[in-house]
Amino acid sequence: MAVRPAVPPRGSGSPLTNVVYPHFDAPGGSKRMHRTNHHTYKPAYVGRVRADGQFDILWRSRELVEPQAFSPYLGAAGGAN
Numbered sequence: 001m002a003v004r005p006a007v008p009p010r011g012s013g014s015p016l017t018n019v020v021y022p023h024f025d026a027p028g029g030s031k032r033m034h035r036t037n038h039h040t041y042k043p044a045y046v047g048r049v050r051a052d053g054q055f056d057i058l059w060r061s062r063e064l065v066e067p068q069a070f071s072p073y074l075g076a077a078g079g080a081n
Contacts, residue, residue, distance in 0.1 A: 023064075032064055039067035 023032045032041040041064035047055040 030064060034067050034069075037067065037069035039069055041066055 023030055025031075029043050033039075034041060043063075044061040044065045045055075045057055046059040047057045049055055
């Protein structure tokens with residue numbers, strides 16, 4: 001297994017582009033960083049709120065869901081007017 005240096009050579013772009021993006025466990029479940037937009041892959045859930053404020057999970061995605069940095073519904077300007 002090849003190991004990359006923790007700090008990339010000067011002028012090689014964003015330091016984050018050279019980081020290996022592993023899966024990791026977090027309090028909300030398994031996560032992974034997206035290589036280009038640095039957002040987080042997460043599981044998707046569908047649930048129902050109980051009277052005590054907690055949730056009953058009705059469905060959970062089998063795989064982590066790829067993040068979108070910007071909503072496709074906002075258009076090219078990203079919602080800016």
